[in-house]
Amino acid sequence: MQVDEPVRLPRLSRVAVCGGTHGNELSGVYLVREMLKPENRKEDGGPASLLMLLSNPRAVQQCTRYVDTDLNRCFTHATLNGPASEGAPYEIFRARELNNLLGPKGSRAAVDLICDLHNTTANMGLCFIAYSDCDWVCLHIFRHLQKQMPDTPMRFIHFDVSTKESYSLDSIGKHGFAMEIGPQPHGCVKSNIYTAMREGVQHMRDWVSCFNSGCVFEGGPVDVFTMVKNVDYPRDGETRNITAAIHPRLQDRDFCLLRPGEPLFQTFSGETVKYQGDEALYAFFINECAYYEKGIALSLARKRRVTVPSIHVQTDEEE
């Protein structure tokens, strides 16, 4: 019987942890501020250099999601490289600054790994959100956190979008993912959510140190939720105001399987609106407050099992 050799992957020399990409998602804001304190900046013995930053300082200052436009939709190739007029939104300028600092996106100069910290009002536990379901680095870090934090509900979400069209800050690193933790109201800090994020980031750093220093990580299965579609709230034809909320039987049940005919919304006059789709899918981002303006009441995903190979860092000669 043949044992597969571990896949050899390049060292992760430069890692970035970003908070405040949305200025009112406060766990990441306070965690990055804490990590930036001089007494916490001592090297942890790992060979990776760690860059920490607040992505949208103006929005953080105002405790709003963004100032002019959603920063975390500004990292497409088109927005980063198109012409920028004088009166362009602040976030477009800031996206280009961040691309210079951490990218350029798609280049050899880009940082090796970006972990971008987010909160959601949805009851999603701790999620990794990434554009690839075969980025072994992200998937191994996810497996490591699952093992280290067995009491924290944890899922891996895959947005099936091409590199060119990927739009979020983490897409400018060679590897990258958003660490999304909820439920927490925006503009609020809850200890348990903050602590989960702090532990998650520490375990990620430990994993990177261990990987760089030559540990072999055994492969295995990971359940991946691949985004299929978004569903909007029922709305008034004229005013576009929503006319229903998430049904109480679905609220807070992120990652449950939603079957055709099951309750989806409850109108403000009390009627139930059922899910009309013809495929059972997994619901997530249920009632994320910041998505009302995007026309998203919840997202739906298909689940499948991905087998992750064992990995090992490349030696200097291989690089």
Next chain:
Amino acid sequence: MQVDEPVRLPRLSRVAVCGGTHGNELSGVYLVREMLKPENRKEDGGPASLLMLLSNPRAVQQCTRYVDTDLNRCFTHATLNGPASEGAPYEIFRARELNNLLGPKGSRAAVDLICDLHNTTANMGLCFIAYSDCDWVCLHIFRHLQKQMPDTPMRFIHFDVSTKESYSLDSIGKHGFAMEIGPQPHGCVKSNIYTAMREGVQHMRDWVSCFNSGCVFEGGPVDVFTMVKNVDYPRDGETRNITAAIHPRLQDRDFCLLRPGEPLFQTFSGETVKYQGDEALYAFFINECAYYEKGIALSLARKRRVTVPSIHVQTDEEE
């Protein structure tokens, strides 16, 4: 043995239900919109006229708490009657409009009862918030809701502030209270919170109809939480940023008794900060997101039992 005669109180001819005093507290916004629909405006047989309105339409439009300043702090005598300069905050003008419509505060022309609808991110269930602990109308309505909605945690909060200094919208009615329901993130609607508010408002309307048509309401005890003081988060001396969150043992435990020496905060580096007061008090508005800017991490109250007398509407001759 002498049986006390019911206290006779004037008819409640004009009742106002207000939503969107804070534009991102959405249960009240959607409930008022629903109640304003032509098909829902048919008279319910009660003799009271019902006025429904969105208090801060500009903030509702933007889905923010306020545009320039907190509307619900603008109803003091000083702010309503002081000089208004050209560039004064929008909310000061709006407060005066509302005072003309529903007041004037302290006058015979004021509406008889104002119920102002609010949400909180704190886990407070359904609360009445009022400036009096001997307003028998408000206390009887509260008792009625307690009886009709036995599964909803319900408390009566008393802010011990003089009429002159009372600052909130409900203070311009002859009787008034805020109906505060949580937990719900601001900018979000949750079905269960919306439904509790809808039922609460309907039971209030039923009670007013019944009172006006001559029902006698038996007296009895009510537990009243009288606000004693607010407690701020620990903050950095220089930046004024908060340096700790509510301790996980206290978070979401609104109306628990906080004893001296018990955990109050957890700093972002993980240490516990204990409650230093010398009196055990009841904690509420724990981690209300909109109060970070006001320097309030939680409020503390004393609980006492108030005996409410039986009441009966005055006859026409008595009025």
